[in-house]
Amino acid sequence: MVFNSLTFILFFIIILILHNLPFSWRVKKFNLLIASYIFYAAWSPPFVILLWVATVIDWFVAQWMARTDDKKKRKKILLISLIANLGMLGYFKYGNFLLANFVSLVKLLGIDYQPPESSILLPIGISFYTFVTLSYTIDIYRKEIEPAKSFLDYSLLITFFPHLVAGPILRAAQFLPQCLEERKATLQQLGWGFSLIVLGLFDKVVLADGIVAPVSDAVYWMKGNVSWTQGWIGSFAFTAQLFLDFNGYSLCAIGSALCLGFVFPDNFRFPYAAIGFSDFWTRMHISLSSWLRDYLYISLGGNRKGTFRTFCNLMITMLLGGLWHGATWHHVIFGGISGGLLVIEIILVRYFGAIDFLKTKLAQFGLMLLTFFVFSVSLVMFRAPGVGNALRMYGSMFSFADSDKILFSNPQGIAIIVVILWLLTSHWLLRNSSLEETFSKMPWWLHSLILSLLIIVIILTPGENRTFIYFQF
Secondary structure, three states: OOOHHHHHHHHHHHHHHHHHHOOHHHHHHHHHHHHHHHHHHHHOHHHHHHHHHHHHHHHHHHHHHHHHHHHHHHHHHHHHHHHHHHHHHHHHHHHHHHHHHHHHHHHHHHOOOOOOOOOOOOOOOHHHHEEEEEEEHHHHHHHHHHHHHHHHHHHHHHHHHHHOOOOOOOHHHHHHHHHHHOOOHHHHHHHHHHHHHHHHHHHHHHHHHHHHHHHHHHHHOOOOOOOHHHHHHHHHHHHHHHHHHHHHHHHHHHHHHHHOOOOEEEEHHHHHHHOOOHHOOOOOOOHHHEEEEEEHHHHOOOOOHHHOOOOOOOHHHHHHEEEHEEEEEHHHHHHHHHHHHHHHHHHHHHHOOHHHHOHHHHHHHHHHHHHHHHHHHHHHHHHHHHHHHHHHHHHHHHOOOOOOOOOOOOOHHHHHHHHHHHHHHHHHHOOOOOHHHHHHHOOHHHHHHHHHHHHHHHHHHOOOOOOOOHHHH
């Protein structure tokens, strides 16, 4: 069940009706919990058991940890949560990856080892709900929050369907206080929540799936070398697809929650207007980048232990962030490239950051374009099916050699350029604003007209019913 499906629309209408009936707040929360399990079970009912296991373990770990002030004992209790959650994540997400690399390693040693055929399936959303449960127990270990008093509230934190499969990654401090009193959307919240869903579906259905994804897929799955033109158009198409697809999901998630009276944090703040990569990662997939900062980078020592350790901590954090995205070496390398770019930026800022020209609007705009360009290039390693494919793509992009292969028509290439220019322009103009602030300045009739036109375009847009990119992570 995905946001861009008729099944979800029917499901959500039923949830909205139940949520606005005169039931008690406890019954309404129970309805949301059951609905969330149904939503998750629509993919694979057996994996609901994993969700239960993670929920129950961390509930008892948190309660146990809160009953003692002994730091050593609290560490040992926290270790139970870390082993259980990371153990499940490691087995299901990285089991095949580790086994394949072990087989390759022993072959180098001259040992011909043939393991039994593995059929480990990746439970959808496990990377996201694992981080939710871990943040809960770590925050309690750090004494930043108190354990939830209600198992129902805590279970809803983990399983609430808008964020369950692909985020935003919620924190207990953001969500649990909202469970204390009845949440029912005001007319203003309902209107804005519906607007976000429409905007999200437009990003996903029309722009991501209808325009950029077919070109991106055609280029990256092309056999043999691609031409210079194809390489650059394909890579820019994926840069647009990544944002439009995931931002579309996030807007639908935030909008769905708001229609039920719950407020989620923003997950994107016009990232393609970022000036440098430190700025970029405060705008792109915010719930993940802030999670990695708060629970990994800072735990490693952050920038408190000198320049060399700061660089090491950044590299470790980004390498693991790359591995979180996928159990492949090209995802790890992408994480290494991202970490390296942050290190290079820190060095450059130290030597050149005081130059007055760099603070002018013209220079800032140029740095924004440079950031976007370098990120697009780095994404080739993220999107390609493997390291070899990525290197071949880089070879085509930087060889300036064209071929006779025509992969897509000129109108498709022009459409990619138009989408990229629209993204860059809109992000730049709105970089210090927000969608809500922008729409609130519009007269009601213009707001309604825009939404009506978007709905018509969504309905009329042909194409595949693709799942969201981040479902695979």
